[in-house]
Amino acid sequence: MNEVSKPRRLPPPPMPAVLLRAELRRAFEAGALAGGAQALLAVLLRLAGVLELQLAMMAAGSGLLQLALWWVSRRVVVSRYRLFAWRLALLVLLGLQVATWGLFLLQSPATTPAWAGGAALAALLLCLVPAAYWMPGYLALLGEMMLLVAVGPAAWQPWLYPPLGGAVLAGGLVAWLRHRARMGQREALGQLGRQMALQEALADSRAQLDHEREQHQRCEAQLAEVRELAESANRAKTEFLATIS
Numbered sequence: 001m002n003e004v005s006k007p008r009r010l011p012p013p014p015m016p017a018v019l020l021r022a023e024l025r026r027a028f029e030a031g032a033l034a035g036g037a038q039a040l041l042a043v044l045l046r047l048a049g050v051l052e053l054q055l056a057m058m059a060a061g062s063g064l065l066q067l068a069l070w071w072v073s074r075r076v077v078v079s080r081y082r083l084f085a086w087r088l089a090l091l092v093l094l095g096l097q098v099a100t101w102g103l104f105l106l107q108s109p110a111t112t113p114a115w116a117g118g119a120a121l122a123a124l125l126l127c128l129v130p131a132a133y134w135m136p137g138y139l140a141l142l143g144e145m146m147l148l149v150a151v152g153p154a155a156w157q158p159w160l161y162p163p164l165g166g167a168v169l170a171g172g173l174v175a176w177l178r179h180r181a182r183m184g185q186r187e188a189l190g191q192l193g194r195q196m197a198l199q200e201a202l203a204d205s206r207a208q209l210d211h212e213r214e215q216h217q218r219c220e221a222q223l224a225e226v227r228e229l230a231e232s233a234n235r236a237k238t239e240f241l242a243t244i245s
Contacts, residue, residue, distance in 0.1 A: 023133050024086055028070040031090050031130035035066025038097055038123045050108075050116045055100050059123070062096040066130075069093065091137040094127045098141055101127075102148035132174045 042059035045051035051059075069089060101124040105117065124145065131138040 024083060027090060027130050027133035028073045031066045032070035034126045034129055035063035039063030041119055041123050045116060051104060055104050058096060058100040062093045066093050087134050090130060094131055094141055095144060097127045098124060098144050106148060
């Protein structure tokens with residue numbers, strides 16, 4: 001007895017470019033908010049005399065570039081093949097922010113006010129928000145932060161390790177949730193694609209049946225005409241024979 005083979009489960013289709021562009025747009029929006037906040041914080045710390053001029057220019061400049069990147073992304077259509085380049089541009093700016101605030105925390109003297117250190121730490125962790133939409137970038141920024149903490153003075157390590165550990169856990173949770181959401185979207189898109197394929201097949205079958213019905217009706221009409229001609233010929237023959245006889 002032959003075993004009935006189970007239908008092969010088709011893999012879900014790749015993420016369409018529309019959803020990928022939507023994710024990139026949300027990442028740029030988060031990057032614009034983070035960049036604006038970091039630029040404002042850099043100006044305030046510079047006015048307070050806590051942040052050096054070079055670091056303030058780096059933080060403010062990269063924050064303004066994040067705003068500019070978001071503004072440009074709203075006015076151009078990002079193709080599927082250029083998504084990596086746009087993500088990389090955002091990651092470079094975020095990495096510059098991490099380096100700026102990390103250097104401030106590592107080079108700041110012991111007389112630095114606690115509020116300035118807390119603000120810089122908040123600005124440092126704020127870089128992870130836009131990167132959460134792209135897990136390789138998120139891991140790259142975390143690696144950069146860990147490297148800065150490892151080479152920095154031991155006085156800042158008790159302050160930096162707990163937030164970074166929490167950021168690692170939060171990033172893992174966000175990655176898992178986004179993976180579940182994307183798999184659900186891909187499965188829904190796969191079901192929608194299969195339904196559309198079935199509808200197209202049904203429409204093609206219906207069109208084929210309509211075409212065959214039209215051909216059948218045309219053949220019936222032709223047969224009726226031939227039958228009528230044959231009957232007319234028979235009547236004419238009968239009348240002719242009756243006339244002769």
